[in-house]
Amino acid sequence: MKRAFLIALGLMVAQPALADSNLAPAYWANRQLPDERQEAAARALMGQIRCLVCQGQSIADSDAELAGDMRDLVRRRIAAGERPSDIRSWLITRYGSWISYRPTTEPAALPLWLVPLGLLVAGGLLIVRRVKVRRRK
């Protein structure tokens, strides 16, 4: 019984073999900036920057080490007085617009803006036709 308990305990502390470094997270990775307004600006930006490791998560949500290092970078730059839009474009020059969740006005993103409009027009036409048919009856 005692042995089974010890084995169970051992399994609980067993570390999965993750490909992670031995270094602690960067200083500002999981620490809020003392200035509330700066922290709010950092958070807003971090929620819109995509994690390179857990693609599909923002760096605010991701537990990946690289995401932590990117949060550290964002907080340091905002604390140094840099504008969030400048940090975003600095990242975009490195990783492309892929890195940012905010939709762009690039030609590739045009369907994103046009499809809702098209659907709205199609829906409107459908309603107009239905109403006309009913009136004729």
Add this chain to the structure above:
Amino acid sequence: MSRDLRFLPLILLALLIAGLVWRLATPLDTNVASKLDGQPVPTFDLAAVIPGKPGLASSDLARGSPRLVNLFASWCVPCATEAKVLEALKARGVAIDGIAIRDRPEDIARFLARYGDPYERIGSDARSQIQIALGSSGVPESFIVDGRGIIRYQKIGPITADEMPLILARLEQAK
């Protein structure tokens, strides 16, 4: 009208299934390439980590001849397999510099002692800041930088033995 459109839902379903099968058969490449290809290396100056081995600064990468900059880490398993390919490239006369990502000096020393040390210089990037500045998204990754400090090629993932001719050709092009 409705007679002509009768098979539309079925056709849409068939298209959807065809799309899904196609994407399953040819998975999306999830590598994120650096947009700095053809751009100068961002300015950096990384401290040395190994006694007797100088650190790495961006100015070291604009000395007239192309260099291979390898982002590696002692905690990165594919880096260990890549080490012997880097040794082989070095034997062919390739100048290789290293950037150690999120690593401790003692771990780097142990890694180099075990898998070989092809690097002329090694800089330590403990917070991945230069990695991010380079537009790199993981380890191992390698950049070919020409003699004027312009990034000419990015290799994501370990360089395998059969990719050596490609790397050598890219280095030749960067001359």
